[in-house]
Amino acid sequence: MATTASTRRQFLTLLGLSTLAAGCGTAASGATSAKGGTKTLRYQGWAGQVILPELAEDLGYLRDLKLEWVGNTISGPQDIQSAATGQVDFGGAFNGAVVKLAANKAPVKAVISYYGADKYAYNGFYVLTDSPIRGARDLIGKKIGMNTLGAHSEAMLDIYLQRGGLGRADVDKTERLVVPPVNTEQSLRQKQIDVAVLGGVLRDKALATGGIRPLFTDFDLLGAFSAGTYVMTDRFLEQNPATARTFVTAVGKAIEWSRSTPRDEVIARMTDIVKRRDRNEDPEPLKYWRSYGVAEPAGRVAGKELQLWIDWLAGRGDIRKEQVKLPDLYTNKFNATASASGSTSASTSGR
Structure with a gap:
């Protein structure tokens, strides 16, 4: 586990280097064919989970495209940094991290939403049942374990503390620690941390075990919203339209397939994918899956979902608003599934 200050500095330094790194790395992003497009997409997965591109490939939606797994990640900011530097061809992260990366001149663009919060899919901040922590002020001086800093969980924590009446000085007294998701529940139960951020199947598995209770969730704070997007570099998009x-269209189709298909069937397919890919994973937690939580049809990116984090980052002093232009951050033009739905207003569309 890393301390808040040191890990935040490392995260901000990483993003501060993104301009040089992306300028050097994107040339290696995806080998293009004579017909104008790579047929192999390199990516990072998540242990024990089936991400939407993997589901799309298994459903046949990628057609002649192939995914090339290069390893797993536990951090959205790391994943999109890898995309910006050309180590992978797409990466996904919390929208605030996408804004931060773009503000540091990384030539990336959000192309589709891939996770969010709804009544089934959400991240919660959990404490032990007998914990004295009941409200925002009780978190002063407490240890909160999350998968990475400067991303979704830290943003939700800041919003919760602000709404709880804490000033900046008291907010800074909360200790945010980086804990791998697969170890977070255990760290809470062993009292190495006071609060654990849990989401998805790991959350539901922990709740089924018992002995923990929610302090708050991101769905409580903001309602249903798409929280993260997949990004590709501008160069990749230009060379491989x-x-x-x-x-993007395949991922959109997979989102809609997961919505319209009976839950048991979705879980069965995911379980089969995990077993067949042979990465030494436990598929058991997949039985708790309920939703990807994407708010817009087929993962269409809504400008308001990025503007929220432009405002948040600017309010924290992490960026200046003039560093980013909203229309430059995202595009929906590659999402034929969303275009076909015709249910998203023009006011939220990308350029």
Whole structure:
């Protein structure tokens, strides 16, 4: 586990280097064919989970495109940094991290939403049942374990503390620690941390075990919203437009398939994917899956969901508002599934 101050500095330094790194790395992003598009997309997965591109590939939506797994990540900011530097061809993160990366001149663009919060899919801040922590002020001086800093969980914590009446000095007294998601529940039960951020199948598995209770959730704070997007570099999109369109449209189809298919069938398919890919994972937690939580049809990116984090980052002093232009952050033009739905207003569309 890393301390808040040191890990935050490392995170901000990493993003501060993104301009140089992306400028050097994107040339290696995806080998293009003579017909104008790579047929292989390199990516990072998440242990024990089936991400939407993996589901899309298994459903046949990627057609002749192939995914090439290069390893797993536990951090959205790390994943999109890898995309910006050309180590992978797409990466996904909390929208605030996407804004932060773009503000530091990384040539990336959000192309589709892939996770969010709804009544089934949400991240919660959990404490032990007998914990004295009941409200925002009780978190002063307490240890909160989350998968990474400068991203979704830290943003939710800041909003909760602010709404609880804490000033900046008291907010800074909360100790945010980086804990791998697969170890977070255990760290809470062993009292190495006071609060654990849990989401998805790991959350539901912990709740089924018992002995913990929620302090708050991101759904409590903001209602239903898409929280993170997949990004690709501008260069990749320019060199591989057909590939990008196939990929984004396929992910959009997978989102809609997961919504319209009986939950047991979705879980069965995910379990089969995990077993077949042979990465030494436990598929058991997948039985708790309920939703990806994407708010917009087929993962269409809504400008308001990025503007929220422009305002948040600017309020924290992490960026200046003039560093980013909202229309430059995202595009929906590669998402044929969302275009076909026709249910999202023009006011939220990308350029």
